[in-house]
Amino acid sequence: AQSVTQPDIHITVSEGASLELRCNYSYGATPYLFWYVQSPGQGLQLLLKYFSGDTLVQGIKGFEAEFKRSQSSFNLRKPSVHWSDAAEYFCAVGSYGNKLVFGAGTILRVKS
Amino acid sequence: GAGVSQTPSNKVTEKGKYVELRCDPISGHTALYWYRQSLGQGPEFLIYFQGTGAADDSGLPNDRFFAVRPEGSVSTLKIQRTERGDSAVYLCASSLGRDTEQFFGPGTRLTVL
Numbered sequence: 732a733q734s735v736t737q738p739d740i741h742i743t744v745s746e747g748a749s750l751e752l753r754c755n756y757s758y759g760a761t762p763y764l765f766w767y768v769q770s771p772g773q774g775l776q777l778l779l780k781y782f783s784g785d786t787l788v789q790g791i792k793g794f795e796a797e798f799k800r801s802q803s804s805f806n807l808r809k810p811s812v813h814w815s816d817a818a819e820y821f822c823a824v825g826s827y828g829n830k831l832v833f834g835a836g837t838i839l840r841v842k843s
Numbered sequence: 844g845a846g847v848s849q850t851p852s853n854k855v856t857e858k859g860k861y862v863e864l865r866c867d868p869i870s871g872h873t874a875l876y877w878y879r880q881s882l883g884q885g886p887e888f889l890i891y892f893q894g895t896g897a898a899d900d901s902g903l904p905n906d907r908f909f910a911v912r913p914e915g916s917v918s919t920l921k922i923q924r925t926e927r928g929d930s931a932v933y934l935c936a937s938s939l940g941r942d943t944e945q946f947f948g949p950g951t952r953l954t955v956l
Contacts, residue, residue: 763942774846774948774950775886775936777944777945780944821885821886825942829874829891829938829941829942830891831888831945833878833885833886833887835883835884836884
């Protein structure tokens with residue numbers, strides 16, 4: 732069965748510092764991988780996705796993620812965090828019919 | 844253009860009651876999904892519609908849960924004999940079709956007292 736693990740429940744970084752959120756997945760075939768962001772009271776917004784091709788994927792708001800098949804990972808990165816990036820981040824893997832399996836999420840706090 | 848909308852935004856009900864949650868997808872999106880997000884967890888898949896038919900309902904937890912999409916647009920998630928454990932945020936998403944980006948609505952927060 733497909734599964735997604737986000738090892739970090741909470742992460743705190745200083746504004747302007749770099750960020751890496753970890754995601755590991757379990758999937759039997761080539762996965763479709765996604766990162767979503769959820770701000771309080773708002774719906775999920777897609778940051779970026781990987782379907783195939785270049786393993787380094789660029790997304791919105793300056794985020795990027797790298798697909799590493801050998802490590803079953805799809806970590807999210809940003810070189811310089813802004814206070815507005817504080818939110819909850821979800822990694823997800825797509826399966827048959829495109830239903831998504833989500834991780835438990837990582838809450839990002841940004842220190843000024 | 845308009846995004847996915849869900850009504851009501853909040854619903855408080857008593858244990859044992861029946862509730863309906865509505866989802867209006869983005870116009871032209873043929874695929875529609877329901878997810879449930881419990882506190883402190885990621886969304887969990889419930890059901891997927893392609894057009895009017897449920898293509899995958901493997902995530903519905905039991906037969907108290909049912910969803911319809913009679914005209915291939917608006918969908919209603921129905922929960923009978925609600926239980927306190929049904930309290931969660933119910934999210935709806937739509938997409939142009941299989942293997943395309945899902946756009947999520949703001950969710951309906953269901954509280955069962």
